[in-house]
Amino acid sequence: MAKKTYDLLFKLLLIGDSGVGKTCVLFRFSDDAFNTTFISTIGIDFKIKTVELQGKKIKLQIWDTAGQERFHTITTSYYRGAMGIMLVYDITNAKSFENISKWLRNIDEHANEDVERMLLGNKCDMEDKRVVPKAKGEQIAREHGIRFFETSAKANINIEKAFLTLAEDILRKVGAPSIPVEQIS
Numbered sequence: 001m002a003k004k005t006y007d008l009l010f011k012l013l014l015i016g017d018s019g020v021g022k023t024c025v026l027f028r029f030s031d032d033a034f035n036t037t038f039i040s041t042i043g044i045d046f047k048i049k050t051v052e053l054q055g056k057k058i059k060l061q062i063w064d065t066a067g068q069e070r071f072h073t074i075t076t077s078y079y080r081g082a083m084g085i086m087l088v089y090d091i092t093n094a095k096s097f098e099n100i101s102k103w104l105r106n107i108d109e110h111a112n113e114d115v116e117r118m119l120l121g122n123k124c125d126m127e128d129k130r131v132v133p134k135a136k137g138e139q140i141a142r143e144h145g146i147r148f149f150e151t152s153a154k155a156n157i158n159i160e161k162a163f164l165t166l167a168e169d170i171l172r173k174v175g176a177p178s179i180p181v182e183q184i185s
C-alpha cells in the first residue's frame with residue numbers, strides 16, 4: 001500500500017467578483033508565477049500544495065471559483081466542504097469591495113458554520129489606481145471578526161503569508177477542538 005504523504009487535508013475556497021485576481025493569487029501560491037492575460041475561470045478549478053506547519057505535513061486542496069454570476073449555482077455547491085474561505089476584492093475596483101457583504105452573506109447561507117474566513121484586498125501593487133483605502137478593508141474585517149491582508153499576485157506581496165495564516169488558523173481549530181460543556185464530566 002502506498003504511504004500517505006501528508007498528515008492532514010485542508011480544503012480551501014477562493015471567492016469574489018470576476019477579475020479581482022483569485023486565479024492569479026492561487027497561481028502565485030501554487031506555482032510562484034503570474035500571468036497578465038485575463039482568462040476568466042469557467043465554473044471551478046483547483047490546485048494542490050503541501051505545506052509543513054508545526055511539524056505536520058498539510059495538503060492544501062484549494063478550489064478556485066468563477067466570479068461570474070452565471071456559475072453561481074455550481075460554485076456555491078463547493079462552499080459546504082470548505083474549511084477555509086478567502087474572500088477577495090480588488091483595491092482598484094470599488095464595486096468588488098461593495099460586493100464583499102454579498103459574498104459574506106453567501107458564506108452564511110452555504111458554508112459550514114465554523115468555516116475559517118479571511119479577507120484579501122488584492123492588486124495592492126497598483127497604488128496609483130487605488131480606490132479602496134486599506135482602512136476600509138480593515139474595518140469590514142474587524143466588523144466580521146476575520147483576518148485581512150492586502151495582497152499582490154503580481155508583485156508577490158502577502159500571498160504565502162495569507163495561505164499559511166489561514167492554514168494555521170484551521171490547524172489550531174482541528175488540533176484543539178472545543179469540547180461542548182455538557183460533555184465535560
Ligand SMILES: Nc1nc2c(ncn2[C@@H]2O[C@H](COP(=O)(O)OP(=O)(O)OP(=O)(O)O)[C@@H](O)[C@H]2O)c(=O)[nH]1
Pocket residue numbers: 016017018019020021022023024025035036037038039040041042065066067068122123124125126151152153154155
Ligand atoms: N496589477 C495586478 N494585476 C493583477 C493581480 N492579480 C490579478 N491581476 C490581473 O487581473 C486580471 C484578472 O485576474 P484573474 O486571477 O483571472 O481574476 P479572477 O478573480 O480569477 O476572475 P474570474 O475567474 O472571472 O472569477 C488578470 O488580467 C490578472 O493579470 C495583481 O495582484 N496585480
Ligand SMILES: *[C@@H]1O[C@H](CO)[C@@H](O)[C@H](O)[C@H]1NC(C)=O
Pocket residue numbers: 017018069093095096099102
Ligand atoms: C457585484 O455583484 C453584482 C450582483 O451579484 C453583479 O451583477 C456585479 O457584476 C458584481 N460586481 C462586479 C465588479 O463583478
Ligand SMILES: [Mg+2]
Pocket residue numbers: 022023024039040041064065066067
Ligand atoms: Mg479565475
